[in-house]
Amino acid sequence: MPVREESTxxxxxxxxxxxxxxxxxxxxxEVDGRTNYQGTHSKSEGGVTVxxxxxxxxxxxxxxxxxxxxxxxxxxx
Numbered sequence: 001m002p003v004r005e006e007s008t009x010x011x012x013x014x015x016x017x018x019x020x021x022x023x024x025x026x027x028x029x030e031v032d033g034r035t036n037y038q039g040t041h042s043k044s045e046g047g048v049t050v051x052x053x054x055x056x057x058x059x060x061x062x063x064x065x066x067x068x069x070x071x072x073x074x075x076x077x
Contacts (some may be wrong), residue, residue, distance in 0.1 A: 015062035016047040028063040
């Protein structure tokens with residue numbers, strides 16, 4: 001029986017940095033509970049956009065300075 005390979009696609013995801021945040025923030029993006037991106041950003045950037053590659057539906061969670069600020073599902077199919 002042949003193995004079916006899932007096709008993957010890449011989507012952009014943007015998390016906005018709240019105006020109430022410190023001048024410098026640590027941003028972490030998790031995909032299904034695994035860290036996909038982590039970096040330090042300036043509040044003046046306004047937001048952080050990352051490309052996420054996957055298949056099926058994935059849960060995307062964004063954290064700023066350790067606090068969850070967004071949770072959404074992205075369908076890659």
